[in-house]
Amino acid sequence: MVPAVGDGFDQRVYAAVALIPHGRLATYGQIAELIGAYGCARQVGWALRRLPLPSAVPWHRVVNAQGRISITPSREGSDWIQRELLLEEGIPVDVEGRLPLRAYRWEAALSELDGSALASSPRV
DNA sequence: TAGGTGACGGACC
């Protein structure tokens, strides 16, 4: 169903992030590509920034492609909260935000996309 | 309207 209000972008980002399994990780670019917005990793970051906390969306499972939590003052602490949440899920995170992305990276399966809000993406 | 900014990514050095 198409969202009644607003830009579907944020909604699609949240829908994609919601698919990330517990204890697994995805990158901003990965989420972007997943919703048919290849190259729009930054926009994914902004969408998560607009996410009111606390949230049911597992936003903490999204990290950058360099395998580290994006730590910046503009997040006003949500970056450290992200580290805490990941540690709780069993993912070892460096004090500098570095983590073993290769080992915990989530590979999205087409079967998981079917029927989700992502289906509204243009067919290739 | 123009220009600076950023929860990014990839190429280079």
Next chain:
DNA sequence: CGGTCCGCCACCT
């Protein structure tokens, strides 16, 4: 490894 640069695109002066 780490540091820079550049392309990217929506936001915010």
